[in-house]
Amino acid sequence: MAEEWQPKILAIICNWCSYAGADLAGGARIQYPPDIRAIRVMCTGRVDPLFIMKAFQDGADGVLVSGCHFGDCHYLEGNFKAAKRMFLIKSVLKNIGLNDKRLRMTFVSASEGAKWAGVVTDVIKTVKELGPSPLKEFQK
Numbered sequence: 001m002a003e004e005w006q007p008k009i010l011a012i013i014c015n016w017c018s019y020a021g022a023d024l025a026g027g028a029r030i031q032y033p034p035d036i037r038a039i040r041v042m043c044t045g046r047v048d049p050l051f052i053m054k055a056f057q058d059g060a061d062g063v064l065v066s067g068c069h070f071g072d073c074h075y076l077e078g079n080f081k082a083a084k085r086m087f088l089i090k091s092v093l094k095n096i097g098l099n100d101k102r103l104r105m106t107f108v109s110a111s112e113g114a115k116w117a118g119v120v121t122d123v124i125k126t127v128k129e130l131g132p133s134p135l136k137e138f139q140k
């Protein structure tokens with residue numbers, strides 16, 4: 001029997017909220033799929049659009065950016081700036097033939113471990129439904 005395809009998903013997460021939320025989920029032993037690779041940044045405002053494009057270029061099937069809720073960003077408006085950039089990046093993704101559902105931005109606080117588990121589960125489900133990134137055809 002063939003093994004089920006596992007998507008490669010990169011999560012770029014803010015140190016102060018979503019990383020702490022992910023940590024809480026782990027500490028509370030909340031179950032969620034392990035198919036995600038996380039990179040911690042100090043703020044989602046630090047997420048350069050090129051990070052996301054590079055992830056897709058290097059074989060990611062999906063990218064999740066997660067930070068503090070609006071009003072809670074430790075650098076005041078980093079998450080607003082990141083959210084605005086997501087619209088731009090999604091439009092670029094569509095233009096190069098990638099479904100923009102492969103990129104998701106969410107807001108998960110340090111106390112929302114269960115929400116983090118739900119977000120990860122849902123992102124993985126969405127990307128699995130979309131299948132492997134069509135950019136992989138060009139990497140062969």
Ligand code: FES
Pocket residue numbers: 014015016017042043044045067068072073074075076078079
């Ligand atoms: S510090 Fe968390 S999004 Fe800015």
